[in-house]
Amino acid sequence: KGLKKHYPIKKGVFSRQVGAVKAVDGVDFHIRRGETLGIVGESGCGKSTMARLVIRLLQATEGSIHFEGRELTNLSSNELRDVRKHIQMIFQDPYASLNPKWTIKRTLLEPMKVNGVMNKGEREDRLTELLENVGLNSSYMNRYPHEFSGGQRQRIGIARALVLNPKLIIADEPVSALDISIQAQVINLLQDLQEQYSLTYMFISHDLSVVEHISDRVAVMYLGKIVELGDKKTLFDSPKHPYTMALMSAVPQVHESSSRERIILRGDVPSPSAPPSGCSFRTRCVSCMDICQSVSPELKEWKPGQYVACHLY
Ligand code: SF4
Numbered sequence: 001k002g003l004k005k006h007y008p009i010k011k012g013v014f015s016r017q018v019g020a021v022k023a024v025d026g027v028d029f030h031i032r033r034g035e036t037l038g039i040v041g042e043s044g045c046g047k048s049t050m051a052r053l054v055i056r057l058l059q060a061t062e063g064s065i066h067f068e069g070r071e072l073t074n075l076s077s078n079e080l081r082d083v084r085k086h087i088q089m090i091f092q093d094p095y096a097s098l099n100p101k102w103t104i105k106r107t108l109l110e111p112m113k114v115n116g117v118m119n120k121g122e123r124e125d126r127l128t129e130l131l132e133n134v135g136l137n138s139s140y141m142n143r144y145p146h147e148f149s150g151g152q153r154q155r156i157g158i159a160r161a162l163v164l165n166p167k168l169i170i171a172d173e174p175v176s177a178l179d180i181s182i183q184a185q186v187i188n189l190l191q192d193l194q195e196q197y198s199l200t201y202m203f204i205s206h207d208l209s210v211v212e213h214i215s216d217r218v219a220v221m222y223l224g225k226i227v228e229l230g231d232k233k234t235l236f237d238s239p240k241h242p243y244t245m246a247l248m249s250a251v252p253q254v255h256e257s258s259s260r261e262r263i264i265l266r267g268d269v270p271s272p273s274a275p276p277s278g279c280s281f282r283t284r285c286v287s288c289m290d291i292c293q294s295v296s297p298e299l300k301e302w303k304p305g306q307y308v309a310c311h312l313y
């Protein structure tokens with residue numbers, strides 16, 4: 001609720017604050033148990049920052065985060081450790097997120113040891129089960145990350161995220177670093193695991209076709225704000241925000257009959273340290289009106305469950 005992450009910009013010998021980079025600038029959303037909420041937007045729009053705020057790898061400047069009735073922003077480190085069992089993250093670069101000096105076994109056992117979960121025998125059984133469920137042979141346990149391909153490493157990253165039996169998984173561009181041919185396998189694996197372990201996903205990607213495939217609902221971000229949010233089908237079939245329309249128009253269509261006219265976005269994404277007044281998309285919007293210069297549009301429900309932040313509606 002009202003989540004913000006601003007980084008102060010300081011200047012001079014007295015470190016006077018002269019401004020702020022508004023990486024996340026007031027977002028409201030919820031994730032339903034068992035669903036996949038896709039988050040899309042161009043790089044730098046605040047998707048990853050938002051993910052890190054939710055799992056408390058970053059401290060929010062403002063706003064609150066509620067997980068199963070608990071408010072997360074003010075938890076002590078002990079309380080936070082307890083919550084982190086239930087919320088885990090899968091990172092974009094599976095190589096950078098695995099310790100190169102640790103065997104797979106050690107990588108996967110560590111979270112269980114730290115959290116004092118299960119006894120030794122049970123832990124090893126859990127490892128064997130997990131590796132098999134992510135499509136890896138359990139005989140790989142004593143190998144090191146460099147002995148695996150990118151796709152296999154991401155499977156290890158996924159197994160590690162599952163070790164503590166979490167409820168919510170935040171996946172930040174989990175397939176972006178992988179070859180196209182491997183991406184589909186990993187996406188399908190994530191979907192199978194969601195069913196098997198009753199997982200809830202927050203799935204971040206700049207790739208609309210991936211998000212369309214995996215999500216139940218989708219949030220579109222632009223310059224630190226959510227500009228459109230709703231169920232996938234409605235959002236993809238009739239995007240409302242001019243930014244969403246432009247993004248959608250760039251997705252290649254399989255069927256000729258459904259071809260959309262390509263909308264080319266003018267200009268670049270403005271700097272989050274100096275966002276435009278009024279609507280932050282106005283510098284690139286083909287429908288910009290007078291009111292857009294001065295009044296920032298709020299995210300409003302235009303139809304049950306569908307939200308858009310634009311003065312056109
Ligand atoms: Fe465009 Fe105005 Fe809507 Fe912003 S509020 S997206 S500038 S029409």
Ligand code: MG
Pocket residue numbers: 043044047048173
């Ligand atoms: Mg990112």
